Amino acid sequence: MSEMPRLIATLGVRTCISPLFAATSFAHRIFLNPQVADLFRSLYLGTIIESGRRLGETLLDIVTSRMSHILLSLPLMSIHPVLVFVVKAEFSTGDFAYDWVLHYLENHRVWNESRSFKVVARNPSSRPNQSSGLGAGDGQPLAFFEPAPATPSLLRWKTRHFVPLTGVKSYWLSVNKSVAGYVHYDTEEEVGGTLVLRLWSRNRRILDEFVQSAREFYVQSKVRPRRVNPDKEPSGSLLTAHFPQADLSHDWILAYLRSADALQDAMQFEISTKQSDLGWGTGPKSDVRYMPAHDSTQQFLFTSPKTGRSTWLQVSVKPGFQTNWMNDQPTTGGSITITLHSSDKNVLTDLINCAREKYLEIGLSKVTVHLADSRGDWGKTITKPRRPVSTLILPSNVKEMILGDAREFLASEAWYNAAGIPHRRGYLLYGEPGTGKSSTIHAVAGELGLEIYFISLANPGVDDYSLANLIRATPSRCILLLEDIDCAFPSRDNGEEEPDIDQYGKPVWHQSAPPQSQVTLSGLLNVLDSVSSEEGRLTFATTNHIENLDPALIRAGRMDVKVQYKLADSVQMEQVFKRFFPLISNDASPFPVYTEVELDDYATKFARAVPPEVHSIAQIQGYLLTKKRDPAGAVEGVQEWLEAQEEEKRVLRELKERRKTEWERRMALMREEDEAIHKEDQGNGDEPSNGECTGDTERRSIGIQAGVGLDS
Ligand SMILES: Nc1ncnc2c1ncn2[C@@H]1O[C@H](COP(=O)(O)OP(=O)(O)OP(=O)(O)O)[C@@H](O)[C@H]1O
Known part of the structure; x- marks a missing residue:
């Protein structure tokens, strides 16, 4: 190429002398140049090869369309080396693209034309797009058809695009699944495997189109995606949000998941009959609540009410734990982790807004109480009517x-x-x-x-x-x-705590x-x-x-x-009484029937009978509960109840008195003993230093703390 400028300069001079001579000389020189010759040789060879490829492809099209059944039975591995002009793509089991292609093939007409399958039933969870579970109540799993490992299958695939002269083009593709990838049903660990796809075309664009079609088909079919480990996904591909139990947003999400029945496919639950628990059960009072079992992971499709777009979510719920098993402390430390099969933050925002609205909607009929746990965090949340x-x-x-x-x-x-x-x-x-x-x-x-x-x-x-x-x-x-x-x-005045007294006064x-x-x-x-x-x-x-x-x-x-x-006055007592005995209009009622006037009369009598500002409403309520639906009985029995109350108070007063006397006697006894020991030590010249205690003193104090009462 370095000769080019010289050549052009010479040509310029010669052209001026004789144009014909100049042209001949230029052509001669060009063809003598080795680089130019190489260029022409490659073009020539390329044309022959391309023509050959096209001819071969056309022939192959004719032959295979006529004799596909023969070809399908051939060991295709042996043909591949002949097929120089194929685009080869590999999909590995741990990747979403693998799922798209496999799902596309399994559901595509072309796959049903195949003659080579692997049938699996043992572990359907290895197929993310297959719902697991036993067949129609017969106790046996369902069978699934996968591309057979190590056996290539030949398929004819049509592109989506209509080309004016040739129409919709179709291509041969061969699928070869190496050792099948599967998820260990215990560990859920993906075990490797690849799907090799060979597209019989030299055109890369066809492969793009194939993968794109597979992906779109997968999205449209709303196939449950494989479970992912957010930590292992390439950053930026999937969004993950954590909702710690101590934060209110945790309850929003919980309320939403519950209302969306997001756990309908869950297989592990903890069951709670506590209706106050924010669980998953949505049924009436008698129903139990289903809490997702520890560290369970579920998937569900979230459809944004704002955009109408559906996105798969993977939800991991880590229930809280009891920090102190000795007392009934609320659980703490739980969290919800949501991984979105999307990298769009707007989806997360939509989800959170949606969850918040749902939570507020539910909360309209309830009061939510957040409890502090024993670690000083906001722990469990309960709801009350x-x-x-x-x-x-x-x-x-x-x-x-x-x-x-x-x-x-x-x-x-x-x-x-x-x-x-x-x-x-x-x-x-x-x-x-x-x-x-x-x-x-x-x-x-x-x-x-x-x-x-x-x-x-x-x-x-x-x-x-x-x-x-x-x-x-x-x-x-x-x-x-x-x-x-x-x-x-x-x-802090009474540093010494008085003991309780048992039923015998001890x-x-x-x-x-x-x-x-x-x-x-x-x-x-x-x-x-x-x-x-x-x-x-x-x-x-x-x-x-x-x-x-x-x-x-x-x-x-x-x-x-x-x-x-304050303790209940007469007006309050009348009101409590009337609240307890609503008017019954039905004459067929099995309970005593009374008129409004009669009820007013009972209420007044009751309020007069009970001394004002002596009992709390809780106490009165406790008594009236024993006389449900019987206002006359409540008035009749009130004297007896008041006497029982007085007696209870007297017994308590007495017990307290005895406890105090006993406590004082013990303290006096201990002081006497201490003084005696002190004197004895002084006699022996054995003065204990300040703060030290002798063996006896130590024994007594241990005896008290360990709950051993001294005999009187
Ligand atoms: N003034 C009241 N009006 C209606 N119900 C009452 C009233 N006082 C007490 N009760 C009933 O008595 C029970 C105990 O009431 P509550 O717990 O509100 O009392 P409290 O004053 O907070 O008691 P404590 O000081 O022991 O916590 C509840 O079932 C409540 O319905």
């Missing part, structure tokens, strides 16, 4: 006042911001047990559509640090419920002290005031002993509204 505010029996205006105040607070965020006051409000409900404090909070939550985040400060797993974490993890616009807030700071000593709160007052005050606390939160605290609370805790700004709950 909403309690109508009308069922609360409280002195006039109390419930209206609480509800109105909470409503106004939620609606006045802008005002709080403008005034520079943190948008949060605290309510302290205090008073006798069983007077309706907790019931009020549940009713308010239902009425305002808020979720409850429940923390027991007596929970040994909750300390200042975890309390701060828990509160930080609550969303805005929720109810933070701190029940029995006085338990957190038990009165002291029963505790082996270990009951769990005491790890939360300090300053820790609690800090989190209540913390600037990081979510705004728009209603904090409800309840206590039976307001007198034990530090004034700092209940000052305005921390506890803005304080409501006292």
